[in-house]
Amino acid sequence: MSIDTKRFKDKLNEKSPGINIVPLLDVIFTIMIFLLVMLSQTSMDVPDHYSQDQVSAKPTSSSGTSEYYLIPLNNLQHVTVNGVDYSKYIRGDSIAVHTRVMDEGKIEMDSSTGTINIQAPPDLVDKAVKAPASG
Numbered sequence: 001m002s003i004d005t006k007r008f009k010d011k012l013n014e015k016s017p018g019i020n021i022v023p024l025l026d027v028i029f030t031i032m033i034f035l036l037v038m039l040s041q042t043s044m045d046v047p048d049h050y051s052q053d054q055v056s057a058k059p060t061s062s063s064g065t066s067e068y069y070l071i072p073l074n075n076l077q078h079v080t081v082n083g084v085d086y087s088k089y090i091r092g093d094s095i096a097v098h099t100r101v102m103d104e105g106k107i108e109m110d111s112s113t114g115t116i117n118i119q120a121p122p123d124l125v126d127k128a129v130k131a132p133a134s135g
Helices: 005-014 022-040 099-104 122-127
Strands: 068-072 078-081 094-098 106-110 115-119
Touching (some): 094 099
Antiparallel strands (some): 068 094, 106 115
């Protein structure tokens, strides 16, 4: 029995070589998804060179003894506490607000007019705001 090599050669000459790119695309997309997932992960560890005050803006009993938050607002012009003007305490577009006022009261900031309106608990009205400490 003889092998028909002429028919096999003719068959090879008739076919054009084809490249199937579907497996290539599968690999590329798999790598892209892997990279996107890996790059989107953020570390929840706090670097050692940051203090607790730099990680959280809110003072806690373990991070210090501060009773006031510094509230900056660009072009701060007017501060009211329960309707009373306390604008005299503004220093460098900032005001210091008592921590209990932040937790128990209401603060409305409007950067377009440069105003801060504070609703403080009745027992904190006299010490709700103060001038920020310099330095």
